[in-house]
Amino acid sequence: MTFYTYDYLKSSQSNWQYARVIALSVLAVIFILFLIHYLRNRLDIKYKDLSIIVATLLLLVLAVQYNDFSAIQSSSKQTGQITQTVRQVAKRLELPPEKVSVNSTTQNANLMVKAPNGFYRVDYNADGTAFVLEKVELDSSSRIKVEEAR
Template structure:
């Protein structure tokens, strides 16, 4: 069973988004440079061809970005909900949030948390707005792996 620390959940939300923005920015700058060279030297068609290639690549990446935008928003929202659950659980158990890890990066029905005080199962009420913590003991706690470290 894999548990994710609060720090892992908090820092892994936006790393790939920054890389995409950087790639798109570089492509826009390269596209503008090629277009300026083509407009200055209209008889030299290599800049026109390079502009078309870079522009097509830019449009392709922008289309993929738009396609993944809703998926990223959903994932960010779920990770934000999970970090809120970790914070609330840490407050209830009087433990620092960095010492708490959870077994999922999205909100589902079988959430468990690991703290220095032991393992706890999270039981939600019928409408999913509140939860209680129930202490549990694992059959084989040696098979627990933690991503993000304490």
């Protein structure tokens, strides 16, 4: 079972989105440069072709970004919810949030918490607005792995 630390959850919220923004910016700059070069030298058709190719790639990346926009928003919201849950659990256990780990990056019905004093199951009420911590014992065959922020 893999557990994720509070720092890991906070750092993983938006790191990978920067790569997409950088790729989009680089493609836009390359497209503008090829387009300017083509407009200066209209007889050199290779820059027109390169501009069309880069523009097509740019549109493709924009389409993928737009398609993933709702998924990114949902993921970001869920990660924000789980970090809030970690803070609440840490407060109930009278620990700093950095000492608490959870077994999921999204809020779900089978959430387990690893704290220095043991393992807990988070049991939510019907509408998911409140929860109860229940101490559990894991059997010795359970493999525990903790993912920490790098």
